Amino acid sequence: MKELLLIIVPLVGAAAAALWPDNRTRPWLLPVVGGIHVVLAFWLLIAPPEVAPGAWVAFDPLARAVLPAVSLLFLVCAVYGVSYLQVRSERSNRVFVPALLALLGLLSAGHQARHLGLLWIATEGVTLAAVPLLHFNGTPRAFEATWKYLLVGGTGIALSLLGSFCLGYASLHGGGQGDLTFTALTAQGAKLSRPWLLTAWVLLLVGYGTKMGLAPMHTWKPDAYGEAPGIVGAVLAGGVTTVAFTAILRVFGVVSAAGEGFIADRTLLAIGLFSMLVAALMLLGTRDFKRMLAYSSVEHMGILCIGAALGGAGLWAALFHVWANGLTKGALFMSAGNIRRAAGGRTMDEVAGMSVLTPRSVAIFVTGMFAVTALPPFGPFFSELRVLRAAFETGHGGAAAMFLACLLLAFFGLTRLVFAIVDGRPRTASRAGGQKIPETMGVILPPLALLGLSLWLGLATPTVLHDAWTAVVTQFSSAK
């Protein structure tokens, strides 16, 4: 029942927000719903329920391993959102707040979906719910970003539906009775028709990979993250991409169980390394610090794929990285949003000397940047180290070398841009803006809390999380 509440509570909250008359108090629904969601998600994390094999929606090991991270990130974003929407009180949030809450409900449904069709419906819903969030700012640039997001994301989602049909037909051709739950598909194993299975794998990887932002399907990401408010970027980078990653993992499980694990491993590894390379090269060139975060996200999605491709310890590390990356990236998006509002610009040509104007946000931004480029003792350092170790242990020395090279290039790219906007003398245009928008506790404490969580995750990863991630690895290795 609690697993259904994870979906129902945010959707009811969204309906309530849509009917709520007052623009000033409506944002408070965000932390209220987010708080209930976190309590439910962590309750289920600590006391996982029994999963009925044929269930369409269940808090299974995979949902348990990642959904609490999304929930936690959402709560912090919701708290930040209250202050953010007060600053932006000139714009109505009558659409923004319900869409954000609906997004949470659909994300919960997507993470817990154990049925191929249901998973697709939830992902499609997530895609659509994000549309009003992206054009909240209402500028022509925001419209352009939304249009590109819809066109690229819509095509991706269409291809994943075609892939789902192919997988369904693979099951039907192999004597299946039309039961499209992942349990049934995995149980069918080698009986699935091979040509249809491989077609399905390619289409689903491209389709859900578009949602996740893997190169070369990442083109919507820089535009969307660059133009959307900071919290939307954080929820997209930490939540929407995660639901696509779990979708790929579920299909990956089916393909492995059918005895085609080798091909699936290879394609995931290749697309992961390619994403890291593209992201690292783009990071060296970009001059916009919000688009920078998008490329950094592409890079980390690549890391997730590489971890999953390595299997066993690598998959464990990838699940760890979902937590570490999501929480750290959230801190970066929020502090970048603070800096962006005060600076009035977003490229290194327009912005400089922000350490004078917004010292606290800059401190969080710089620390977050080091955390996300794997500075110990933050979470991403430990998760990336484990991916690297898994690569060496499984004899993927070449992949490990390329992984390290990309991390190094990304580090150069990030530091170049971050210090260009932080150091130096403030531009006159930014100086006026900095005084107009003070750094209140409401916009400083949430990113600080996320940095703290990232640190805690690195220094003392709780045993319950260890267990949750191990349960997924056991499930995957037993299905092979």
Added chain:
Amino acid sequence: MNDSMNLLIGLAMGLNLLALGSSRLPTLISAVSMQGMALGVMPLVMEEHPDWRVVLIAVATVAGKGLVIPTLLRRAMRAAHIDREVEPFIGFVSSLLLGAGGTVAAVALARLLPLLPEHSGSLLVPGSLASVLTGFVLLIGRTKAISQVCGYLILENGIYLFGLLLLHSTPLLVEAGILLDVTVGVFIIGIIVDRIQRAFDSLDTRKLTALRE
């Protein structure tokens, strides 16, 4: 049964080529609308004794793909006062050649994929792949937002054709959810088209170039 079905699929594939070759938006929208209606009739032709679920799917598809969405597109076209030329990136002749080549390739590709005995001899798989390819050509090769939406619709029609193979086995919930999502998706695209219009005073996506490296 199979013959009349293949006739309808052949009609849909012909409409693909019409969509690729048409230089005027109203023709393009009509092609999409007719294709939607042909697709909507298919479940009734396919099933010998259609039950209420199949009838519901057929009615919803004819209404959605054949009537509601084309009407919305025509309304958007009028409201935005756009001129009715299509303005291609990829010329009409090259589009047609791409479409024809794609259709041949789709037939060849479909031979590689094994079919169940009851589906053998059906054009569903080649028809589906050809429509998906046509959709891609229109998405990439046209500049106006409305023609891109039409391309997206043809892409979706191709996917729907494929879904007909699974009509027997997938529960209604999945089917209904898919139809709903598709409709809502295009609705929102329509709103966006409207907004882009107001922001840029045109529906030319070539002007959407502020965001780049």
